Amino acid sequence: xxxxxxxxxxxxxxxxxxxxxxxxxxxxxxxxxxxxxxxxxxxxxxxxxxxxxxxxxxxxxxxxxxxxxxxxxxxxxxxxxxxxxxxxxxxxxxxxxxxxxxxxxxxx
Amino acid sequence: xxxxxxxxxxxxxxxxxxxxxxxxxxxxxxxxxxxxxxxxxxxxxxxxxxxxxxxxxxxxxxxxxxxxxxxxxxxxxxxxxxxxxxxxxxxxxxxxxxxxxxxxxxxxxxxxxxxxxxxxxxxxxx
Numbered sequence: 535x536x537x538x539x540x541x542x543x544x545x546x547x548x549x550x551x552x553x554x555x556x557x558x559x560x561x562x563x564x565x566x567x568x569x570x571x572x573x574x575x576x577x578x579x580x581x582x583x584x585x586x587x588x589x590x591x592x593x594x595x596x597x598x599x600x601x602x603x604x605x606x607x608x609x610x611x612x613x614x615x616x617x618x619x620x621x622x623x624x625x626x627x628x629x630x631x632x633x634x635x636x637x638x639x640x641x642x
Numbered sequence: 643x644x645x646x647x648x649x650x651x652x653x654x655x656x657x658x659x660x661x662x663x664x665x666x667x668x669x670x671x672x673x674x675x676x677x678x679x680x681x682x683x684x685x686x687x688x689x690x691x692x693x694x695x696x697x698x699x700x701x702x703x704x705x706x707x708x709x710x711x712x713x714x715x716x717x718x719x720x721x722x723x724x725x726x727x728x729x730x731x732x733x734x735x736x737x738x739x740x741x742x743x744x745x746x747x748x749x750x751x752x753x754x755x756x757x758x759x760x761x762x763x764x765x766x767x768x
Contacts, residue, residue, distance in 0.1 A: 564750075
């Protein structure tokens, strides 16, 4: 079983801020990681896969980095529509899948 | 444009079986490039992968739910379904269906859930 630790669980930020969210694995997973954004009452949406590849249509202020056990999602200039909850997901053990616990980005 | 739509009862009694169907429109469920899966989210909590199925019928389940879960596919109807038996209040959640794309990059394969249904709320209560 691959354990995932996502931090922080809550992040307070202001529009225009640069924010980073961390996802740490209990074992190396190469770059088999995706990031999702979920807004209240909505289904999650794919932002990034393969740790750093931006999904089509996702704004370039979103970026992902890392490999092995440590990964980061960065939003370079937070916009009002970015206040949401973000999840990492590993698929190294595909077809077994695991999500991180989530990071809620709220308005400061 | 591919769309997924969950359907099924919104209320299930404890100890009974939860049954949901995901209808795929705008594309074929029989493509070799995708898996089809179920994910759930209890109120105020995070996402939990339940299981996935390939169009051939191969299934993969979360070990924590495996003894109670059955996922099946009906290619003639372009649908796949979830059955969760012996439900309790802990199974109350929003249930999502989603497509997992298989993307090849050299010798590596990447899997990501690129299309999701809107979700359906299932409450377990007598």
